[in-house]
Amino acid sequence: MYIIVLGILFLILIVTPLIFKNVKTTGFITIFGAVLVLGIALKIITLVSGGHSLSYFNEFFYIDSLSIIQLLIIASINLIVSIYSFSYIQGEVNEKTITLRRSKFYYFLFNFFVFFMMFIALTNNIVAMWIGLEGTTLTTAFLIGFNINKNSLESAWKYIIICSIGIGIGLIGILIFVNAYSNQDTDQILKWSHLVNNQNPQSTYAIKIAFTLIFVGLGTKAGLAPMHTWLPDAHSEAPSPVSAMMSGVLLNLALYVILRFYIITKHIPGLQNTKWLFIVFGCVSLVISSFSILRQLNYKRLLAFSSVENMGIIALGFGIGSKIAVFGAILHSLVHAFGKSMLFLTAGNILNVYKTKRIDKINSLIKTMPINAVFLILGMLIITGAPPFPAFFSEFYIIVGTVETGNYVVTAVYTLCLLLVFSGFLRVFIKIVFNTEPGVKYVKMVEDKENTLPLVLCFVSIIVISLCMNGYLSNMINNAVSIICD
Incomplete structure (x- = not known):
C-alpha cells in the first residue's frame, strides 16, 4: 500500500539526521528518499489521472484529481530542493557558518516539513488538514x-x-x-x-x-x-x-x-456568492504586491511580493469560477511552483557570492555569474507570464474567464497589475544583470557553476509543462477542474 510505504519512508528520512554523524550521508539519503517519494507520487498519479479516486484506512486518506496536482508539486520540488540543499548545507558547514549539529537539525526539520505537506495533500479529514498546516507552521x-x-x-x-x-x-x-x-x-x-x-x-x-x-x-x-x-x-x-x-x-x-x-x-x-472572497482578496493581493514590487531594494523581498501576486492570480482564477479560469488557476499554480523555486534558488547562489540582498550592490551579473544571470532572466520571464512560457497561457485563460463572466472591472485591475509587475521585474533584473559601474573591471566568479543542477531541473520542468500542456497534463488539470466546477 503506497500510503504505508510513504509513511515508512518519511520516518526513515526524519530519523536519519539523528543516526548519521556525517552531513554528506544525511544529504545523500535525503536525495535518495526524495527520488523514491517522487516515484511513488508518479505511480499514484497514474492510478488517479483518469478521473478516478483512491481511499485508504476507512477514507482517512483520499486521493483524487485535485490531490495529485499538489502531490506532483510537493514531490518534484522536494527532490529539486533536496539536491540544492546538499551543496548549500555542505558549503555552510565548510565555511563554519553553521555547526554540524545545526546542519543535522536542518535536515530533520526539512523532512518533517515535507512530511506535513504530503499529509495535507493526501488526507480526507478536514481537521487533519488543519493539523498538517499547523505542523508546517512549527517546522x-x-x-x-x-x-x-x-x-x-x-x-x-x-x-x-x-x-x-x-x-x-x-x-x-x-x-x-x-x-x-x-x-x-x-x-x-x-x-x-x-x-x-x-x-x-x-x-x-x-x-x-x-x-x-x-x-x-x-x-x-x-x-x-x-x-x-x-x-x-x-x-x-x-x-x-x-x-x-x-x-x-x-x-x-x-x-x-x-x-x-x-x-x-x-x-x-x-452560498454561491462565497466566490467573491477569492475575487476580492485576489484583487487586493494583486494591487498591494504590484505596487510593492516597484519600490523594493531587496531582491529576496521582491520575489516574496511576487509570491503574493501569484497567489492573488490563482485565487482570482478560482473565484471567477468558469472552467477556463479555473484551468488557468491550476496551471498557474504548477508554473509558479517551479518558476518561483528556480528564482529563489538562483537568488541563493547570488547571495552566496555577493553576501548581500541589496539590489543596488549587484551589477553586471552577466559578466560575473553568467550562468545564474541566464536563469535569473529566464525565471523572470516565466514568472511574469512572458510568451512562450506556460504562465502566459494561464494568465490569459484567467483574463478570458473574467471577460466571459462580465467582470470587466476585475479584468482592468488584473491586467494593470500584471503590467506593473512585469515593469518592476524588468527594471530590477536589467540593472542586476546588465548595469556596469564606470571603471570597474568585472571578473567571472568560479562559484557560478556551483549548484546549478537544481536550476536546470526547474527549467526542464517548465519545458515539460509547456510540452504537455495540451496533452496528458491538460487531461489531469481538466479532471481537477471538474471537481471544482461541477
Missing part, C-alpha cells in the same frame, strides 16, 4: 530563524505569531463548519468526500460564517493580502532552499485547503 518557524541572527529570529517570531493567529481563526471556522453538520453521521462529518455530497447543513448562515473565517484564517498562511505581512520578512531571512519550498509549495497547499472547503460550500444552495 518552518525554526527554518526561517535557522541563521540565528537578529533579523531571522525577528522574522521567525513574526511568522509564527501572525500565522498562528490565522491558523487559530481557521480552526474556529472549521469547528463551526463541523458543528453545522452535527445532525449527520458522526463517523462521516469530518470526511471531505462525505461533506461534498451533503448539501443539507443545519444552518446555511453558520456555514457562511465558518467559510469566511476559514478563508481569512488559512488565507494568512497562503500569503493573500492584507494577511501577507509575515511573508516578505520570512522569505528575506529564510535559507534560500526553505524560501523555495515555502513559496513554491506551501502557499499553494494552504490555498488548496481553502479550496477544499469552498467546493463543499459552493454546492450548498444560497
Whole structure:
C-alpha cells in the first residue's frame, strides 16, 4: 500500500539526521528518499489521472484529481530542493557558518516539513488538514530563524505569531463548519468526500460564517493580502532552499485547503456568492504586491511580493469560477511552483557570492555569474507570464474567464497589475544583470557553476509543462477542474 510505504519512508528520512554523524550521508539519503517519494507520487498519479479516486484506512486518506496536482508539486520540488540543499548545507558547514549539529537539525526539520505537506495533500479529514498546516507552521518557524541572527529570529517570531493567529481563526471556522453538520453521521462529518455530497447543513448562515473565517484564517498562511505581512520578512531571512519550498509549495497547499472547503460550500444552495472572497482578496493581493514590487531594494523581498501576486492570480482564477479560469488557476499554480523555486534558488547562489540582498550592490551579473544571470532572466520571464512560457497561457485563460463572466472591472485591475509587475521585474533584473559601474573591471566568479543542477531541473520542468500542456497534463488539470466546477 503506497500510503504505508510513504509513511515508512518519511520516518526513515526524519530519523536519519539523528543516526548519521556525517552531513554528506544525511544529504545523500535525503536525495535518495526524495527520488523514491517522487516515484511513488508518479505511480499514484497514474492510478488517479483518469478521473478516478483512491481511499485508504476507512477514507482517512483520499486521493483524487485535485490531490495529485499538489502531490506532483510537493514531490518534484522536494527532490529539486533536496539536491540544492546538499551543496548549500555542505558549503555552510565548510565555511563554519553553521555547526554540524545545526546542519543535522536542518535536515530533520526539512523532512518533517515535507512530511506535513504530503499529509495535507493526501488526507480526507478536514481537521487533519488543519493539523498538517499547523505542523508546517512549527517546522518552518525554526527554518526561517535557522541563521540565528537578529533579523531571522525577528522574522521567525513574526511568522509564527501572525500565522498562528490565522491558523487559530481557521480552526474556529472549521469547528463551526463541523458543528453545522452535527445532525449527520458522526463517523462521516469530518470526511471531505462525505461533506461534498451533503448539501443539507443545519444552518446555511453558520456555514457562511465558518467559510469566511476559514478563508481569512488559512488565507494568512497562503500569503493573500492584507494577511501577507509575515511573508516578505520570512522569505528575506529564510535559507534560500526553505524560501523555495515555502513559496513554491506551501502557499499553494494552504490555498488548496481553502479550496477544499469552498467546493463543499459552493454546492450548498444560497452560498454561491462565497466566490467573491477569492475575487476580492485576489484583487487586493494583486494591487498591494504590484505596487510593492516597484519600490523594493531587496531582491529576496521582491520575489516574496511576487509570491503574493501569484497567489492573488490563482485565487482570482478560482473565484471567477468558469472552467477556463479555473484551468488557468491550476496551471498557474504548477508554473509558479517551479518558476518561483528556480528564482529563489538562483537568488541563493547570488547571495552566496555577493553576501548581500541589496539590489543596488549587484551589477553586471552577466559578466560575473553568467550562468545564474541566464536563469535569473529566464525565471523572470516565466514568472511574469512572458510568451512562450506556460504562465502566459494561464494568465490569459484567467483574463478570458473574467471577460466571459462580465467582470470587466476585475479584468482592468488584473491586467494593470500584471503590467506593473512585469515593469518592476524588468527594471530590477536589467540593472542586476546588465548595469556596469564606470571603471570597474568585472571578473567571472568560479562559484557560478556551483549548484546549478537544481536550476536546470526547474527549467526542464517548465519545458515539460509547456510540452504537455495540451496533452496528458491538460487531461489531469481538466479532471481537477471538474471537481471544482461541477
